[in-house]
Amino acid sequence: MVTKAEIPEGYKQTEVGVIPKDWETDKIRNLTSITTGAKNTQDKVDDGDYPFFVRSSIIERxxxxxxxxxxxxxAGDGVGTGKIYHYINGKFDFHQRVYKISDFSEKLNGYYFYLFFSNNFYSRIMSMTAKSSVDSVRREMIADMLISFPPKKAEQEAIAEMLSDTDALIESLEKLIAKRRNIKRGAMQQLLTGKKRLPGFGVVNGKSVGYKQTEIGMIPKDWDVVMLGDCLAKNPEYGINAPAVPFSDNLSVYIRITDISDDGRFLPEKKTSVDHARANKYLLELGDVVLARTGASTGKSYLYNPKDGELVFAGFLIRCKTKENKLYSQYLKQFLGTHIYWNWVRVMSMRSGQPGINGNEYAQLPLPLPPTKAEQTAITQVLSDMDAEIESLEQKRDKYKAIKQGMMQKLLTGRIRLV
Incomplete structure (x- = not known):
């Protein structure tokens, strides 16, 4: 609670915080109508005529x-409860467990409401539960929520326009990132199977060396299909079986399955440490690749990056150390993102009925391998350059998201006035 002495001149304390004296507050029930849909997810139609909002960030048709x-x-329930919001102005349909808030009062701009609601509703419902998540939303949770807003529609519209422009910029970056990822996926499928050869490779006396059929499909005649185990300096190693402890600068950082992103990056947001006498034996080194061996994340991988600091790998991960003169670790990293690899993971996991692949099984992973380290390196460089471009775009997007969040905090509380 802000003390009276801390309230700036021209502002007032309300149930929604400190806002300008001329701003109003009211419950959502008094400013809108709230209903749920009548459709189920199975009612969706591929390439349908209208947007169909379900309990997901994905908009169906x-x-x-x-x-x-x-x-x-x-969303009224499901994994996206309190985290998924959509704004639309047009024709649409919606799921029976999705809330539609519409018919905005004359004194409330719809997009301003969307911004305020999406920025504040999650914290409201989390304050109403003792759990770490919310299973479902009742109509009253929305209806009884207080919102604050400028009395002049022009100011609401100015706020909405400024933040809408930022949203449009973020969305354009999201689309560009998705496009670049699709281009990269296509390049991976072409380059890592030899369907496309880079200049200087695959030509003898001016002619293509041609292709041959193998157990993993067509590859160049001068390539081989090798088992991962034959390219390793030592047998695959299991990580340390030790509990995570709170992060400490005096201990190594622990890397577990949950600390690896779907695209193979270390996630430092929730760092933990490991305190064990033998932890140093499990420190990752340059060129090490770890693979998830159990659960829904089976197959997920991470190539150690020294920029991530000292990392000790956990027991549900398996370390692979490649013979760099035979298999470039960066090449392996790129291969672990291909359809060939993930199809193999699915087949291997289904054999036991439980998702999981052990060290011996990973050693049997078939790899299409160019005949020279030079070609592996050239392929890796092309794909790594694409990764760097995507990462740069992601950083730019995240920067604009942070700017938008800061703007919202000030604009939606009247700390910055536009009119």
């Missing part, structure tokens, strides 16, 4: 619409 106008939608 459908051939019917039940509403035509401006609305804000949020």
């Amino acid at each position: 459908i051939n019917s619409y039940s509403f035509d106008g401006e609305a804000v939608l949020t």
